[in-house]
Amino acid sequence: MVRLIRRSVLRTLGYTAPGMAAGLFERALLTPEKVRRCDKPQPESQSTPFRIPYGSGWLSGWTWGAGPTVLLLHGWGGIAASLAMFVDPLIERGFRVVAFDAPAHGESDGTRTNMVDYAGAVLQVGRAVGPLRAVLAHSFGAPAVALATRHGLIAERMVMIAPPQNIIDLSMEVGEMLGFPRHVCELMGQRLAQRLRIDWEELATDRLVAGLEAPLLVVHDRDDRTVPWTHGAAIAEAARHGELLSTDGLGHSDIKSHPDVQRRVLDFVSGSPARADSTLEQERVQKDAGEEHRNRESRGAIDPQRRGFAVLGGQPRRQ
Numbered sequence: 001m002v003r004l005i006r007r008s009v010l011r012t013l014g015y016t017a018p019g020m021a022a023g024l025f026e027r028a029l030l031t032p033e034k035v036r037r038c039d040k041p042q043p044e045s046q047s048t049p050f051r052i053p054y055g056s057g058w059l060s061g062w063t064w065g066a067g068p069t070v071l072l073l074h075g076w077g078g079i080a081a082s083l084a085m086f087v088d089p090l091i092e093r094g095f096r097v098v099a100f101d102a103p104a105h106g107e108s109d110g111t112r113t114n115m116v117d118y119a120g121a122v123l124q125v126g127r128a129v130g131p132l133r134a135v136l137a138h139s140f141g142a143p144a145v146a147l148a149t150r151h152g153l154i155a156e157r158m159v160m161i162a163p164p165q166n167i168i169d170l171s172m173e174v175g176e177m178l179g180f181p182r183h184v185c186e187l188m189g190q191r192l193a194q195r196l197r198i199d200w201e202e203l204a205t206d207r208l209v210a211g212l213e214a215p216l217l218v219v220h221d222r223d224d225r226t227v228p229w230t231h232g233a234a235i236a237e238a239a240r241h242g243e244l245l246s247t248d249g250l251g252h253s254d255i256k257s258h259p260d261v262q263r264r265v266l267d268f269v270s271g272s273p274a275r276a277d278s279t280l281e282q283e284r285v286q287k288d289a290g291e292e293h294r295n296r297e298s299r300g301a302i303d304p305q306r307r308g309f310a311v312l313g314g315q316p317r318r319q
Helices: 002-016 018-029 080-092 115-129 141-150 167-178 182-196 205-209 229-238 259-270 289-299
Strands: 048-054 057-064 069-073 096-100 132-138 155-161 216-221 242-248 308-313
Touching (some): 002 018, 002 167, 069 115, 080 096, 115 132, 132 259, 216 229
Parallel strands (some): 069 096
Antiparallel strands (some): 057 096
16 A cells, blocks of 8 residues: 555656656665675685775775685675675685675665766776686676776676666666656656766667677576566677576576576686586577567466576577
8 A cells, every 4th residue: 555655646746746756766766775794695715805995985895715806796786795605616616706895785885876886896896806707797787897898897707697788778667666657767867867978778788798708608587577588688699709598487586596507607607618417408599589588488488387497598609
């Protein structure tokens, strides 16, 4: 009932005072919920904390192990520990692991942030802890690192788990879900683009990775209700050396903890060839990922009861 009342109020405000409604939407959109480090499982390995100055405050981060460096980037509303499940396995493979709380997240300073801000933080940390063997990014961390690579970040390999193709499109959906009329959501997007001096189309993740020289592994679940699978498929298709690992029934967050996903990610970061098994198959990335997904749905090929792998797609494609 409270949610319905709130949606009704926001919708009415959107028609009576669209500028004010757009401002409310922007503040809500750019203010992540704070998550404490103690609320997340921690790696067993001992960490070394660090702080890096950024903007008018500090970024809080942690390092584990020794060896070639792998940088972990969490998604919106997460913290460094959101990717803790990868830390100990990476250390066992001989890597040094670095993770930090994004601006306005966890123990890092700030109350609001955006994709450009996060990308700047990735650049700052990457330059401080590099050279980078690999970057592993989940969800919102993916477009941030894609933008960072466009502005000088270098990593030998890159992994994106459940990456959004276009942040602004998802933002429009969030606004309408909250109750804001479409024209208010679009006004917010226009204002934010002007303030950040950006073009949303130029910041689309698939466009940003189009010139990426490093091998890219995209992992995405077909039942992801937060970021549709077609986003990840389009990103893998756009990359020069893109691979797509598709799963079923794991959703947006549980996909990170699946043992087969972790093993494939570790093999990719290590440069090992993909190991064939009964639940993991390799196929070439589809040329029209969106159409292929629609065809699968029409054939009833997606079974929500299955938890595991359906397809591992993609070898580096010829240029």
